[in-house]
Amino acid sequence: MPSLRFPPTLAWHGTLLRLLDQTKLPAEEAYLDVENVAALCDAIKRLVVRGAPAIGCAAAYGVLLAAREARKGAEGCGGSQPVNWAERFNTLCEQLADSRPTAVNLRWAVERCRATALALHKAGKPIDLIEAALETEAQAIHGEDRAMCDAIGTHGASLLPAERATVMTHCNAGALATGGSGTALAVLYAAQARGTKLAVFADETRPLLQGARLTAWELAHAGIDVTVICDNMAASVMRARKPDAVIVGADRIAANGDTANKIGTYGLAILAQHHGVPFYVAAPSSTFDLKLADGSQIPIEERARAEISQPQGTLNVPPNAKVFNPAFDVTPAALIAALVTEKGVLRPPYRESIAKALSA
Amino acid sequence: MPSLRFPPTLAWHGTLLRLLDQTKLPAEEAYLDVENVAALCDAIKRLVVRGAPAIGCAAAYGVLLAAREARKGAEGCGGSQPVNWAERFNTLCEQLADSRPTAVNLRWAVERCRATALALHKAGKPIDLIEAALETEAQAIHGEDRAMCDAIGTHGASLLPAERATVMTHCNAGALATGGSGTALAVLYAAQARGTKLAVFADETRPLLQGARLTAWELAHAGIDVTVICDNMAASVMRARKPDAVIVGADRIAANGDTANKIGTYGLAILAQHHGVPFYVAAPSSTFDLKLADGSQIPIEERARAEISQPQGTLNVPPNAKVFNPAFDVTPAALIAALVTEKGVLRPPYRESIAKALSA
Numbered sequence: 001m002p003s004l005r006f007p008p009t010l011a012w013h014g015t016l017l018r019l020l021d022q023t024k025l026p027a028e029e030a031y032l033d034v035e036n037v038a039a040l041c042d043a044i045k046r047l048v049v050r051g052a053p054a055i056g057c058a059a060a061y062g063v064l065l066a067a068r069e070a071r072k073g074a075e076g077c078g079g080s081q082p083v084n085w086a087e088r089f090n091t092l093c094e095q096l097a098d099s100r101p102t103a104v105n106l107r108w109a110v111e112r113c114r115a116t117a118l119a120l121h122k123a124g125k126p127i128d129l130i131e132a133a134l135e136t137e138a139q140a141i142h143g144e145d146r147a148m149c150d151a152i153g154t155h156g157a158s159l160l161p162a163e164r165a166t167v168m169t170h171c172n173a174g175a176l177a178t179g180g181s182g183t184a185l186a187v188l189y190a191a192q193a194r195g196t197k198l199a200v201f202a203d204e205t206r207p208l209l210q211g212a213r214l215t216a217w218e219l220a221h222a223g224i225d226v227t228v229i230c231d232n233m234a235a236s237v238m239r240a241r242k243p244d245a246v247i248v249g250a251d252r253i254a255a256n257g258d259t260a261n262k263i264g265t266y267g268l269a270i271l272a273q274h275h276g277v278p279f280y281v282a283a284p285s286s287t288f289d290l291k292l293a294d295g296s297q298i299p300i301e302e303r304a305r306a307e308i309s310q311p312q313g314t315l316n317v318p319p320n321a322k323v324f325n326p327a328f329d330v331t332p333a334a335l336i337a338a339l340v341t342e343k344g345v346l347r348p349p350y351r352e353s354i355a356k357a358l359s360a
Numbered sequence: 361m362p363s364l365r366f367p368p369t370l371a372w373h374g375t376l377l378r379l380l381d382q383t384k385l386p387a388e389e390a391y392l393d394v395e396n397v398a399a400l401c402d403a404i405k406r407l408v409v410r411g412a413p414a415i416g417c418a419a420a421y422g423v424l425l426a427a428r429e430a431r432k433g434a435e436g437c438g439g440s441q442p443v444n445w446a447e448r449f450n451t452l453c454e455q456l457a458d459s460r461p462t463a464v465n466l467r468w469a470v471e472r473c474r475a476t477a478l479a480l481h482k483a484g485k486p487i488d489l490i491e492a493a494l495e496t497e498a499q500a501i502h503g504e505d506r507a508m509c510d511a512i513g514t515h516g517a518s519l520l521p522a523e524r525a526t527v528m529t530h531c532n533a534g535a536l537a538t539g540g541s542g543t544a545l546a547v548l549y550a551a552q553a554r555g556t557k558l559a560v561f562a563d564e565t566r567p568l569l570q571g572a573r574l575t576a577w578e579l580a581h582a583g584i585d586v587t588v589i590c591d592n593m594a595a596s597v598m599r600a601r602k603p604d605a606v607i608v609g610a611d612r613i614a615a616n617g618d619t620a621n622k623i624g625t626y627g628l629a630i631l632a633q634h635h636g637v638p639f640y641v642a643a644p645s646s647t648f649d650l651k652l653a654d655g656s657q658i659p660i661e662e663r664a665r666a667e668i669s670q671p672q673g674t675l676n677v678p679p680n681a682k683v684f685n686p687a688f689d690v691t692p693a694a695l696i697a698a699l700v701t702e703k704g705v706l707r708p709p710y711r712e713s714i715a716k717a718l719s720a
Contacts, residue, residue, distance in 0.1 A: 026678035170592075201684075204668065206566060206590035209676050212668070216681035227682040230566035230668060231592035232530075232624025236689040239626075264592025266599070267631055274630045308564065308572070308590060312674045316569050318386035321576035322587040324561075329596040 009054050009176050010061075012138065017061045019049045022176060022210075026217040037066050037092045041099040044106075047208065051177020052251045052287055053145050056105030059096055060138035063113035066092035067131050086121055090114070101299045102260055102328045104252040104289045113137050142179045148284040149180030151342035156187030156282050157194060159245060159338065159345065164197040166243040168234065168272075171205045171262035172214035173249025173282065183282040184247040185218065187340065192224055200226045201237050205262060207307040207325065231264050238275040246272045247340075250283035257333030257350030258295025259283075263326055269335035278337035285341055285358055295330035303327050369414050369536050370421075372498065377421045379409045382536060382570075386577040397426050397452045401459040404466075407568065411537020412611045412647055413505050416465030419456055420498035423473035426452035427491050446481055450474070461659045462620055462688050464612040464649045473497050502539045508644040509540030511702035516547030516642050517554060519605060519698065519705065524557040526603040528594065528632075531565045531622035532574035533609025533642065543642040544607040545578065547700065552584055560586045561597050565622060567667040567685065591624050598635040606632045607700075610643035617693030617710030618655025619643075623686055629695035638697035645701055645718055655690035663687050 011018045013033075021030045023046060032048050034040045040062045043049055049058045070088035097110040116137050120130045160167070167188060174185030181189050188198055200219055205211035212228045219226040229237055237243070246268060252260040259265070259281050272279040292298060303325045309317035317323055339346040339353075343360060346353040371378045373393075381390045383406060392408050394400045400422045403409055409418045430448035457470040476497050480490045520527070527548060534545030541549050548558055560579055565571035572588045579586040589597055597603070606628060612620040619625070619641050632639040652658060663685045669677035677683055699706040699713075703720060706713040 027675045202681075203592070204566070204676070206564070206592055212676045213678075217678045220678055220680040225682070227684050228668060228677045229684050230623065231590070232563070232566055232627055233684065233686060233689075235627030235630055236623065236686060237684070263590070263596065267592055267595030267627070270595055270631055270634045271627055274634070308588060312672060314672045315387045316564070316572045317588045318573075318577045318580055320580040321562075322585070324587050324589050324593065324597070326593060326596060329593075 010049060010058050010179065012061050012142070017058060017065070019043055019058065020176070021048050022050060022214060023048055025213050035065065036069050037062060037096055040065065041095055044099040050210070051172060051249070052103035052105040053148070053178035053183065053284060054176070055100065055103050056109035056286060057142045057145050057179035059106050059109040060113050060141040062096045063093060063110055063117065064131060064134040064138055066096060067117060067127070067134050071127050085127065086118065089117065101301045102251045105286045108286045109141055112141065145178055145284070146180035148342040149178050149182055149186045152183050152282050152284065152340055153181060153186030153190030155342070155345050156247065156280065156340040157190040157196070159278070159280060159340070160187070160191050160196060161244055162194070162196060164199075165191060165245070166199045166201070166241055168201045168203070168237065168243050168246045168268070169215060170203045170211060170248045170265055170268050172210040172218070174215055174218045176214045176218055177249060183249040183284065185215065187247055187282055188219070188224060189222060192222065198224050200224055201241070201243065202226055202228050203231045203234055203264065203268070204228055205264060206231055207311060210262070234268055235271045238271055238277055242275070243277055245278050245280055247280045247282055250281050250287050251328055252298050253281070253283060253288045253339065254292040254295050254298060255290045255351060255354060256294045257336060257339060257348070257354060258298070259331045259333070259336060260295060260298040260300070260328045261331065263329050266329040266331045269331045273335055279335055280338050280340055281331075281336050282340040285343060288354060288358055290355070290358065295332065298330055300329070301327040370409060370418050370539065372421050372502070377418060377425070379403055379418065380536070381408050382410060382574060383408055385573050395425065396429055397422060397456055400425065401455055404459040410570070411532060411609070412463035412465040413508070413538035413543065413644060414536070415460065415463050416469035416646060417502045417505050417539035419466050419469040420473050420501040422456045423453060423470055423477065424491060424494040424498055426456060427477060427487070427494050431487050445487065446478065449477065461661045462611045465646045468646045469501055472501065505538055505644070506540035508702040509538050509542055509546045512543050512642050512644065512700055513541060513546030513550030515702070515705050516607065516640065516700040517550040517556070519638070519640060519700070520547070520551050520556060521604055522554070522556060524559075525551060525605070526559045526561070526601055528561045528563070528597065528603050528606045528628070529575060530563040530571060530608050530625055530628050532570040532578075534575055534578045536574045536578055537609060543609040543644065545575065547607055547642055548579070548584060549582060552582065558584050560584055561601070561603065562586055562588050563591045563594055563624065563628070564588055565624060566591055567671060570622070594628055595631045598631055598637055602635070603637055605638050605640055607640045607642055610641050610647050611688055612658050613641070613643060613648045613699065614652040614654050614658060615650045615711060615714060616654045617696060617699060617708070617714060618658070619691045619693070619696060620655060620658040620660070620688045621691065623689050626689040626691045629691045633695055639695055640698050640700055641696050642700040645703065648714060648718055650715070650718065655692065658690055660689070661687040
């Protein structure tokens, strides 16, 4: 993999989690230091940190912050296992897990870390040891995320032509959305590293412009040719440029392969089918939610009116008109040519290939 | 038709053309008074006035301004027919006709008025008389536009259910885009007038947000239930709400029915086909360009990078990323269920139905 030429999306500094404030890109590279659960929940809700895998990593460190906060709140009330620690800890973990509803990695990371902590707590281990274990667990999740990104990249690059490839993407499923090199964009970094000449079209991705602000920023920094288009130009670009692939990330994938991702993904998949362009979803195992038989059960977050009506302060929608602002949509498995995971490239029928890959 | 509760898009005041400045909506209802061809060309380029039929009406008054300007420049050099008048007049008419490349109504209106003027000039008529004829001709074009809008509305409403209808639209093909009640939106006003309860979803229409700023503004003023969505939400809304129709306007229609309209129309037509939603184009005869066999010959205007990269002053695209900004796309006739004109509803095969309607 190439050395990625941009600052870290999230970095643990022993007592605080430092987040690159993605709401300020590309105009400004600012950082936010987070030292408690409330601040992290706020950062997740405001999309300071976003992207399912990055939220998972941030939440893992958040569980450690929760443990420390639970101890602090209980200080003076107990010894090595303060009174009500577990109760306070669980409440904070729930707040964290509920900070956004669609990405499954968030709850996955919280539950994994919480289980570690509660098992030690049940065994009567001191809080110091529980906190040390949580730090190790968070760093493990972050490290696994990096390795997962690289593996997704390698598997996904095999789907692209070796010499030159034109690729479309939506939203940001890159280094900024993970603890590593990305999911969809990891495929591009891996292709670049092996020498493929890339031309990438990035949907700007309304309303929050993650494609224009974030994907364009990180691809341009990595020296990849990137062109930003409005979401509504994708069909024209597909007809004119005949891309080799559309590659996107995912926030949650059901057992049958139905995929929740940033709003607009579903429409893009229909356009790809119409133009005969293969549509790929790149995501780690932690994105799969096998409890859900299909995509109809995935909760879809609706966000604030002002994101559309008054972005960046300018009034764009008159007050007497309504606004509908779903943050995600569900792409039926039938429109997806392959799911690219760290375990390999999964093909239809997905119920079988997913079950097999995830049990391996 | 209902009385439309919004200020006039364009109004002739004897010596000047007063334009509602659509770049300032919905925050502000400001007007721009235009007294010469250069100012009108600038207003057309900056989209102070936009929408193919409205540009046509504005251009018709513009030819009168051109005639007056040609006389002024030549004053003192001749009698009732100043030296070089026709040359000056023609140059100004060309500037006007070239101010935007895609909408055919612009050149259509300029040529119609110019022909009137040049015929009188050739016959040796005095400039005063030519100017009076041009004022009459511009007012005729404006009046025909109003009647055309109402006829399109009546024909189009027959395509919607009588009691309640859910309709999607893109960009603004309304009163703000014409000299009358609109094209696509005239259909809604006509349906409203006969008592149909409407729910309208308006694509915001990036990059210039004509749907959010203009369509929402005029529909809400008319008391029609309107919900603004980002362009990339259209597929989700189609799946969830099963609209009765998508209705859009047009900037130019080729002899085979291929239709150039605001960027995003082509993608929307594909999404409509995928969801089994009929896709209608509403446009007057003056939008048809029978010299073009199909849509591949329609010139597509590309607009400035800053419309996408730095809208309303905020930097959204990093400087080292490219931007592609086509203003229009071409929807193949095969995706269009009907063309709604002032002469009636045209159905495929379009080459025949268009030729028949336009020769009638």
